[in-house]
Amino acid sequence: MSPYDPSAFPPFAVTVDLVVLTVRRHSLCALAVRRGEAPFQGRWALPGGFVRADEDLAMAAARELEEETGLCAHDPGTPAPAPGNGAHLEQLATYGDPKRDPRMRVVSVAHLALAPDLPAPKAGGDAHSARWAPVETFLEPEDEETGALAFDHAQILADGVERARSKIEYSSLATAFCPTEFTVGELRRVYEAVWGVALDPRNFHRKVTGTPGFLVPTGGTTTRQGGRPAQLFRAGGATLLNPPMLRPEV
Amino acid sequence: MSPYDPSAFPPFAVTVDLVVLTVRRHSLCALAVRRGEAPFQGRWALPGGFVRADEDLAMAAARELEEETGLCAHDPGTPAPAPGNGAHLEQLATYGDPKRDPRMRVVSVAHLALAPDLPAPKAGGDAHSARWAPVETFLEPEDEETGALAFDHAQILADGVERARSKIEYSSLATAFCPTEFTVGELRRVYEAVWGVALDPRNFHRKVTGTPGFLVPTGGTTTRQGGRPAQLFRAGGATLLNPPMLRPEV
DNA sequence: GATCATAGTCGTCTGCCTGACGATAAACAC
DNA sequence: GTGTTTATCGTCAGGCAGACGACTATGATC
Numbered sequence: 001m002s003p004y005d006p007s008a009f010p011p012f013a014v015t016v017d018l019v020v021l022t023v024r025r026h027s028l029c030a031l032a033v034r035r036g037e038a039p040f041q042g043r044w045a046l047p048g049g050f051v052r053a054d055e056d057l058a059m060a061a062a063r064e065l066e067e068e069t070g071l072c073a074h075d076p077g078t079p080a081p082a083p084g085n086g087a088h089l090e091q092l093a094t095y096g097d098p099k100r101d102p103r104m105r106v107v108s109v110a111h112l113a114l115a116p117d118l119p120a121p122k123a124g125g126d127a128h129s130a131r132w133a134p135v136e137t138f139l140e141p142e143d144e145e146t147g148a149l150a151f152d153h154a155q156i157l158a159d160g161v162e163r164a165r166s167k168i169e170y171s172s173l174a175t176a177f178c179p180t181e182f183t184v185g186e187l188r189r190v191y192e193a194v195w196g197v198a199l200d201p202r203n204f205h206r207k208v209t210g211t212p213g214f215l216v217p218t219g220g221t222t223t224r225q226g227g228r229p230a231q232l233f234r235a236g237g238a239t240l241l242n243p244p245m246l247r248p249e250v
Numbered sequence: 251m252s253p254y255d256p257s258a259f260p261p262f263a264v265t266v267d268l269v270v271l272t273v274r275r276h277s278l279c280a281l282a283v284r285r286g287e288a289p290f291q292g293r294w295a296l297p298g299g300f301v302r303a304d305e306d307l308a309m310a311a312a313r314e315l316e317e318e319t320g321l322c323a324h325d326p327g328t329p330a331p332a333p334g335n336g337a338h339l340e341q342l343a344t345y346g347d348p349k350r351d352p353r354m355r356v357v358s359v360a361h362l363a364l365a366p367d368l369p370a371p372k373a374g375g376d377a378h379s380a381r382w383a384p385v386e387t388f389l390e391p392e393d394e395e396t397g398a399l400a401f402d403h404a405q406i407l408a409d410g411v412e413r414a415r416s417k418i419e420y421s422s423l424a425t426a427f428c429p430t431e432f433t434v435g436e437l438r439r440v441y442e443a444v445w446g447v448a449l450d451p452r453n454f455h456r457k458v459t460g461t462p463g464f465l466v467p468t469g470g471t472t473t474r475q476g477g478r479p480a481q482l483f484r485a486g487g488a489t490l491l492n493p494p495m496l497r498p499e500v
Numbered sequence: 501g502a503t504c505a506t507a508g509t510c511g512t513c514t515g516c517c518t519g520a521c522g523a524t525a526a527a528c529a530c
Numbered sequence: 531g532t533g534t535t536t537a538t539c540g541t542c543a544g545g546c547a548g549a550c551g552a553c554t555a556t557g558a559t560c
Contacts, residue, residue, distance in 0.1 A: 009263040010303035014346070014357050053260035053355065057346040094344040094359045096264070096307040105303065107264050107357065109344045185536070203519065205538065210517095227536025228526040243517075244494075435507065453548065455509065460546095477507025478555040496547070 013106045016061045017048035017153065019092060019160030020069060020113040022132065023177045023193045028164075029132040030157055031068065032149065039102055040150030044138065046157065047130070048108065061089055061111035068130065071115055087115040088176035092160050100152050112160045114176040135161050165194055170244035172214055175235035181218055183230035184208055197248050207245060213238030263356045266311045267298035267403065269342060269410030270319060270363040272382065273427045273443045278414075279382040280407055281318065282399065289352055290400030294388065296407065297380070298358065311339060311361035318380065321365055337365040338426035342410050350402050362410045364426035385411050415444055420494035422464055425485035431468055433480035434458060447498050457495060463488030 020031035032044040047068040051060040062073040065087065073089035089111055096107040118132075138149050138157055148154055168174040168191060175182070177190045188204045208215055215233040223229045270281035282294040297318040301310040312323040315337065323339035339361055346357040368382075388399050388407055398404055418424040418441060425432070427440045438454045458465055465483040473479045 009300050012262045012264045012301075012357075013259040014262045014264070050259050051262075051346065051357075054348050056348065057344060057357070091343055093341055094307060096301065096359065098304050098306065107262075107301075107307070107359070109346065109357070183537085200519070200521085201536080202521080202538075202540090207518085209538095223527060223536090225536065226528070227534080228538080230537055243496075246518075248519095433508085450548070450550085451508075452510080452550080456511095457547085459509095473507090473556060475507065476557065477505085478509080480508055493546075498548095 011105065013104060014051045015048050015106055015108045016051055016057060016064055017046045017095075017108045017110045017156055018061060018064055018068070018113055019046060019110060019157055020065065020087075020115060021135070021160065021164055021177075022115045022117055023190050024117050024132060026189060026193050027134045028161070028193050028196075030135045030138060030161075031130060031132055032138065033068065033130045035150055043147055043150045045150035046110075046153045051109070057091065057109050058089070058111075061091075061109075061113075065089060065111075065113050069115065069118060071113070071118070073113065087113050088173065089113045092156070092163060095152055095156060097152065108156075110156045110160065112163055114164065114173065116177060116179045165247075168194060168245070169247055170241050172235055172239050172241060178235075181220065181222075181232045181234055183222060183225065183232060184215075185225055185230055187215075187233075191245070195247055199248070211238065211241060214241065261355065263354060264301045265298050265356055265358045266301055266307060266314055267296045267345075267358045267360045267406055268311060268314055268318070268363055269296060269360060269407055270315065270337075270365060271385070271410065271414055271427075272365045272367055273440050274367050274382060276439060276443050277384045278411065278443050278446075280385045280388060280411075281380060281382055282388065283318065283380045285400055293397055293400045294381075295400035296360075296403045301359070307341065307359050308339070308361075311341075311359075311363075315339060315361075315363050319365065319368060321363070321368070323363065337363050338423065339363045342406070342413060345402055345406060347402065358406075360406045360410065362413055364414065364423065366427060366429045415497075418444060418495070419497055420491050422485055422489050422491060428485075431470065431472075431482045431484055433472060433475065433482060434465075435475055435480055437465075437483075441495070445497055449498070461488065461491060464491065 018031070022029050022031075031047060033047045035041055035043050035045050047064060049060075049064050049067075051057060055063070065071050065073050069087075071087040074086050092110040092112040094107060094109045098105060100106065100108075133146070135157065137146055138154060139161070149157065164173070174187060174190045174194070177194075178186055184205050185201065187208060188199055188201060191204070192199055213236040216236045218232045218234055220232040221229040222232055268281070272279050272281075281297060283297045285291055285293050285295050297314060299310075299314050299317075301307060305313070315321050315323050319337075321337040324336050342360040342362040344357060344359045348355060350356065350358070383396070385407065387396055388404060389411070399407060414423070424437060424440045424444070427444075428436055434455050435451065437458060438449055438451060441454070442449055463486040466486045468482045468484055470482040471479040472482055
């Protein structure tokens with residue numbers, strides 16, 4: 001058989017699913033929407049939807065992200081085009097188990113989005129409601145009310161969280177969780193929330209301010225955390241952290 | 251519109267494409283097949299094919315890999331089930347530009363395979379011939395005879411090479427390029443070929459033998475490289491290298 | 501068989517980075 | 531003012547990497 005005979009290929013649906021992460025109240029939170037229809041009706045799921053016929057995968061992910069959160073995605077590498085409401089968006093992995101959707105063959109291209117803390121989420125079209133919750137809520141569903149995520153979304157979320165946890169080690173990705181201007185302490189609390197550990201403020205300060213191009217001071221200061229006023233920084237041009245930030249053992 | 255209405259989704263074809271890498275004669279080589287039909291007839295391309303209706307993505311990639319090379323893929327994390335002809339296989343990324351295939355909407359889930367040096371490749375079903383060539387041959391197509399890869403395969407190959415280059419820094423992945431038993435020098439030549447740099451033999455030896463669980467001596471020695479006989483090792487259980495192997499600055 | 505070339509292996513030294521932690525500074529609450 | 535909180539600077543010891551010397555064990559060559 002010719003592998004490109006248009007009449008011979010099996011029919012697939014292609015969707016994008018989003019792992020949208022943010023840091024709220026010192027914990028790493030993910031966005032979930034409640035499913036309004038079968039299967040898994042009433043269960044929580046990752047936001048997502050079909051890729052349209054004329055749409056790139058990244059475009060589809062950015063569109064879904066905007067529909068669900070109002071965030072404007074920007075490609076990694078380029079500085080945020082719309083300061084304040086931009087989000088980091090990157091492809092995560094693709095999930096295509098034949099049985100992952102009971103109705104039909106669906107291949108889902110999962111994307112990972114990282115955003116600063118946001119106002120209350122707005123529900124998307126196919127969801128009765130949406131909410132932020134700590135990732136453990138979905139990954140260790142002890143909570144009777146929440147339950148496990150629909151489809152294979154728990155696996156997708158776990159993969160997205162793991163990607164975020166490892167990528168902030170060697171890149172400036174953690175700044176995607178911060179507003180345009182932020183203090184060293186705020187950035188440290190991002191690392192602490194994502195990794196679930198406590199970091200030494202003095203060593204962290206030395207590391208991030210000593211890495212050329214990582215942080216650029218804006219000149220301003222803030223006292224919004226209480227205590228002594230802290231310098232404000234913006235993310236510098238450096239995207240790779242070399243040597244990396246070391247994640248403490250366990 | 252309901253995002254899961256089966257009558258509403260646009261038709262997609264889903265393929266897997268393979269970036270198969272090996273180290274031959276001190277250089278990093280990729281497998282390419284010559285296209286036997288339009289479009290890009292006669293041009294070199296990455297091996298690949300359609301995902302079947304009842305097939306997982308990883309299964310499809312493993313099947314294509316076996317068809318093209320005879321290699322038996324094994325999941326990362328588990329030791330090679332078939333010593334000598336096993337290959338590391340992992341998902342790379344998914345490419346879905348609407349115009350990437352001029353005939354129809356094709357989403358390709360690219361996979362990365364790493365294999366020890368192999369005998370001459372055998373041609374797959376849809377290819378007139380297949381060959382190994384240094385990755386630069388395809389990425390910097392100065393060679394008139396070879397030309398650029400078909401479709402977006404140059405980008406896929408570049409992404410696969412970059413994945414391999416970065417992943418051997420912090421994992422034991424480089425052993426996937428080696429036969430079951432290998433010497434420290436052979437492993438070092440893998441790093442040198444993949445990174446295109448020269449490494450200090452003494453510091454490299456100290457690093458790999460000093461990392462617990464990375465290498466386990468088999469007791470044997472070999473002299474196949476000439477010079478003093480070298481100890482033979484197998485890959486140990488450790489899959490992560492902490493601290494990582496440092497890639498020298500360009 | 502002596503010499504040479506090649507590769508492998510063990511050590512040494514120096515500089516950089518990290519982790520642990522003391523000390524000081526600048527705000528706010530009372 | 532005193533206490534609390536957070537930010538920032540400094541010091542010190544240990545670990546690791548880069549540079550490189552030294553020695554070992556083989557095959558090739560004369």
